[in-house]
Amino acid sequence: MSRVSRSDQTVIRVEGLEHTYDGKAFALKGVGFEVKKGEVFGLLGKNGAGKSTLIKILTTLIRPTEGTVTILGMEPSKDGPKIRKRIGVVQQDESFDFTTVQGNFDIYGVLWNVPKEERVRRREELLKRFGLEDIRKKRAFDLSGGQKRRVQVAREMMHDVDILFLDEPTVGLDVIMRRQLLDFVREDVKKGLTVVFTTHNLEEADYLCDRVAVIDSGRILVMDTVDNLKNMYKGKKTIELTVESSGAERFYERLATTLGTQANLKRESESAAVLSDNPKETLAAILGVAKETGAQIEWLSVRKDTLEDVFIDSVSRENVG
Amino acid sequence: MAYPNLLKLVYRNIKVNTDYGTLIILIGLPAMYLVFFGYGFQSIVSGEGPGNSYLPFLTPGIMAFQTVMAGTVGGSMLWADRRYGMLAQLLVGPFTRLQYLLGIMLTAVMFGFAGAAVMLVGAYLLIGTVSIGFVGALVIIVAILAGSIFFGSLMLVLSALLKSNNAYNSVQVLIIFVVNFASTVFYPLSPKLPVALQVLFDINPLTYVANVVRDGYSGAVAVGDAYQIAGLVAVTLVFLFLAVRSYMRSGVSFS
Numbered sequence: 001m002s003r004v005s006r007s008d009q010t011v012i013r014v015e016g017l018e019h020t021y022d023g024k025a026f027a028l029k030g031v032g033f034e035v036k037k038g039e040v041f042g043l044l045g046k047n048g049a050g051k052s053t054l055i056k057i058l059t060t061l062i063r064p065t066e067g068t069v070t071i072l073g074m075e076p077s078k079d080g081p082k083i084r085k086r087i088g089v090v091q092q093d094e095s096f097d098f099t100t101v102q103g104n105f106d107i108y109g110v111l112w113n114v115p116k117e118e119r120v121r122r123r124e125e126l127l128k129r130f131g132l133e134d135i136r137k138k139r140a141f142d143l144s145g146g147q148k149r150r151v152q153v154a155r156e157m158m159h160d161v162d163i164l165f166l167d168e169p170t171v172g173l174d175v176i177m178r179r180q181l182l183d184f185v186r187e188d189v190k191k192g193l194t195v196v197f198t199t200h201n202l203e204e205a206d207y208l209c210d211r212v213a214v215i216d217s218g219r220i221l222v223m224d225t226v227d228n229l230k231n232m233y234k235g236k237k238t239i240e241l242t243v244e245s246s247g248a249e250r251f252y253e254r255l256a257t258t259l260g261t262q263a264n265l266k267r268e269s270e271s272a273a274v275l276s277d278n279p280k281e282t283l284a285a286i287l288g289v290a291k292e293t294g295a296q297i298e299w300l301s302v303r304k305d306t307l308e309d310v311f312i313d314s315v316s317r318e319n320v321g
Numbered sequence: 322m323a324y325p326n327l328l329k330l331v332y333r334n335i336k337v338n339t340d341y342g343t344l345i346i347l348i349g350l351p352a353m354y355l356v357f358f359g360y361g362f363q364s365i366v367s368g369e370g371p372g373n374s375y376l377p378f379l380t381p382g383i384m385a386f387q388t389v390m391a392g393t394v395g396g397s398m399l400w401a402d403r404r405y406g407m408l409a410q411l412l413v414g415p416f417t418r419l420q421y422l423l424g425i426m427l428t429a430v431m432f433g434f435a436g437a438a439v440m441l442v443g444a445y446l447l448i449g450t451v452s453i454g455f456v457g458a459l460v461i462i463v464a465i466l467a468g469s470i471f472f473g474s475l476m477l478v479l480s481a482l483l484k485s486n487n488a489y490n491s492v493q494v495l496i497i498f499v500v501n502f503a504s505t506v507f508y509p510l511s512p513k514l515p516v517a518l519q520v521l522f523d524i525n526p527l528t529y530v531a532n533v534v535r536d537g538y539s540g541a542v543a544v545g546d547a548y549q550i551a552g553l554v555a556v557t558l559v560f561l562f563l564a565v566r567s568y569m570r571s572g573v574s575f576s
Contacts, residue, residue, distance in 0.1 A: 084416075
């Protein structure tokens with residue numbers, strides 16, 4: 001179920017998008033999706049999956065090699081400045097002027113043509129809302145990682161935007177700070193803001209997004225609402241295990257053969273995650289292979305379907321394919 | 322009231338770059354040259370400038386030198402904005418790449434004029450009298466304008482090409498030193514200098530800025546100044562083109 005009431009108006013349309021930095025390796029390949037007004041659209045992928053490249057194209061910072069992009073009914077190649085007037089962007093890297101927190105807000109307000117009285121009102125409201133009042137006189141570069149991130153997100157709200165792009169805004173934040181930041185964004189989403197949000201954190205995508213696109217090696221592997229994606233995996237369970245290193249190679253080779261197509265095995269060194277429709281049978285197979293190969297299972301757990309399973313499943317299927 | 326983007330960017334540049342550190346470099350260093358060199362060399366220099374005093378000779382030189390300092394600040398703006406993410410942030414805002422570049426250039430020009438004016442005031446306090454005519458003021462303005470744009474362009478090329486902090490600072494210090502002392506800022510071009518140094522003086526645009534400002538300051542504007550200005554403008558246009566080209570081709574950040 002969508003967390004907010006969305007309109008049917010499409011604010012972002014991407015078709016056949018491809019991008020290469022060196023003319024050879026594709027950073028993005030055949031990417032296409034639509035985002036409706038008031039929607040929180042998540043781009044979920046590991047580091048280097050192509051999320052930031054996609055954000056750079058959507059925010060008009062770079063031009064795609066192929067494909068069409070429409071933002072708020074306008075094409076970035078023709079109407080870049082007009083589009084940029086209506087979007088806000090919190091980039092992955094920190095970006096501050098060499099001045100105080102308050103100074104950063106004020107300068108941003110001027111750059112975005114916010115009238116003086118309104119500028120002061122918004123600044124004070126945002127400083128309060130984001131808990132930045134006590135550090136308003138501190139220089140932005142002297143702040144902690146969490147404070148900097150809050151300033152970056154809050155600063156973007158100094159001006160009116162139709163679409164807010166958040167490129168991994170929670171990197172480096174602790175759990176509490178991360179949740180606070182997401183809550184700040186959710187408050188504005190309730191007022192109708194459209195958000196495009198990139199992350200490699202599955203819990204965040206689950207918490208914030210209406211729809212999620214799993215992206216890997218520049219391609220969208222799966223895309224749906226968070227609830228639909230989870231429903232696709234209803235009844236499935238993930239068995240996570242770690243095997244003692246000396247017998248791991250033989251164990252996993254044998255396990256892969258034994259499971260066949262019955263379950264989806266994703267291995268990383270001595271650990272693995274097995275997504276299965278029939279966890280009882282899979283568990284029995286795992287224990288059987290362990291006994292047969294003499295491998296020692298150091299750790300084993302069974303958990304219910306989460307968005308993480310969607311991610312692991314789609315990425316590992318892609319890698320196998 | 323909606324201000325043009327260029328003015329908003331200039332406002333931001335001034336606001337961000339008027340911290341104590343920048344002001345000391347921009348105003349303090351040339352002012353120290355004026356005071357220490359002005360008084361220090363006074364006793365051994367005679368026959369240069371009006372009233373046979375070194376200070377009236379040095380003052381227009383230091384005014385010209387302000388164009389180098391202004392250019393340095395301009396280059397540092399681009400370098401810092403690329404290094405600390407603000408260039409990418411501004412370019413996803415309502416600004417074009419060209420507006421950003423013009424914003425830096427206009428700020429450098431303003432810093433050049435402000436610095437030259439401060440030196441003029443300083444000279445008045447030290448010498449007790451400054452008299453510049455209309456034509457003199459006009460050629461000074463043109464020379465400071467062209468000089469600021471030239472050195473702004475030169476530093477922008479550097480900041481577009483260099484990615485390491487150490488490399489940028491080292492090259493900048495080297496350029497400032499050579500440009501400053503291989504020019505007529507502190508002393509006239511003497512035929513007794515080694516030929517290599519004379520050539521360095523001749524190809525250094527600061528020499529022409531200093532010469533023209535000095536002639537404007539001392540009321541000795543002649544046809545030769547028009548040629549010097551023409552040459553200066555031509556070189557400035559070439560470097561402005563190179564600055565725009567290298568900036569447009571450079572990435573918005575180092576990451």
